[in-house]
Amino acid sequence: MLLGQPNLRPTYMRWSIYRSIFSHIVSISAIVALAACSGTEIPSSTPIPTIQTAPAVDPASMPGKEAIEGSDLYSANCQVCHGDSNGAGGRGGAPVHNDRGHTWHHPDAQLQGWVLNGKLGFGSPGMPALGDKLTEPEVDAILTFIKSWWTNEQRDSQADISERYQDALDKQQKR
Numbered sequence: 001m002l003l004g005q006p007n008l009r010p011t012y013m014r015w016s017i018y019r020s021i022f023s024h025i026v027s028i029s030a031i032v033a034l035a036a037c038s039g040t041e042i043p044s045s046t047p048i049p050t051i052q053t054a055p056a057v058d059p060a061s062m063p064g065k066e067a068i069e070g071s072d073l074y075s076a077n078c079q080v081c082h083g084d085s086n087g088a089g090g091r092g093g094a095p096v097h098n099d100r101g102h103t104w105h106h107p108d109a110q111l112q113g114w115v116l117n118g119k120l121g122f123g124s125p126g127m128p129a130l131g132d133k134l135t136e137p138e139v140d141a142i143l144t145f146i147k148s149w150w151t152n153e154q155r156d157s158q159a160d161i162s163e164r165y166q167d168a169l170d171k172q173q174k175r
C-alpha cells in the first residue's frame with residue numbers, strides 16, 4: 001500500500017485528523033456558549049446590546065428646534081383663545097388651528113399677516129395684532145408648530161397654496 005511514497009498518508013487519514021480538530025473546536029464553542037447562556041457570569045455593568053429598529057415616523061411630524069420654540073410661544077400667546085392641539089381650552093370665537101380647523105386653507109403670508117396685524121372678527125372681538133409682542137421668526141416658529149397638527153395632505157396643500165400666493169404677491173410688487 002503506497003510503498004513507493006512513504007511520506008504521504010492516505011487521504012482518509014488526513015481527513016480524520018481534520019475531523020478531530022474540527023470536533024474539538026465545536027465542543028469548545030459549545031462550552032463558551034453555555035457559559036454565556038447561564039447568565040450569572042455576565043457582570044451587571046455589561047450593557048446587553050438590544051436590536052434597535054427605526055420607528056416609522058413621518059419626518060414632517062418630528063418637532064425640530066423651531067417647532068419646540070413654537071410650542072412654547074404658542075402656549076404663552078395663543079392657546080388661551082385658540083385652545084391646544086385638540087382645540088380644547090380655547091375661547092369662543094377663536095377658531096381651532098388643528099386638522100379640524102381651516103387655518104390650513106390659508107397661505108403662510110396671510111397667516112403671518114393676521115398674527116402680526118390682527119384680523120377683524122365676524123361676531124367675535126377678532127384676532128388681536130401681536131406684532132409688538134412677537135418677531136417675524138417667532139411667528140414662523142409658531143406656524144411651524146401649528147403645522148405639526150395637520151395631516152400630510154393638509155400640509156402639502158397648504159404648502160402649495162403658500163407658494164402660489166407668494167408668486168402672485170411677487171408679481172404684484174414688480175408692477
Ligand code: HEC
Binds near residue numbers: 104111130
Ligand atoms: C385674545 C384672543 C386671541 C389670541 C390671544 C390669539 N388669537 Fe388668533 N384669533 C382670535 C379670534 C377671535 C380669531 C377669529 C377672527 C375672525 O373672526 O376671523 C382669530 C383668528 C386667527 C387666525 C385666522 C384663522 C382663520 O382660519 O381664519 C389665525 C391664523 C390666528 N388667529 C392665529 C393666532 C396665533 C398664531 C396666535 C398666537 C400668536 C393667536 N392667534 C392669538 C383670537 C385670538
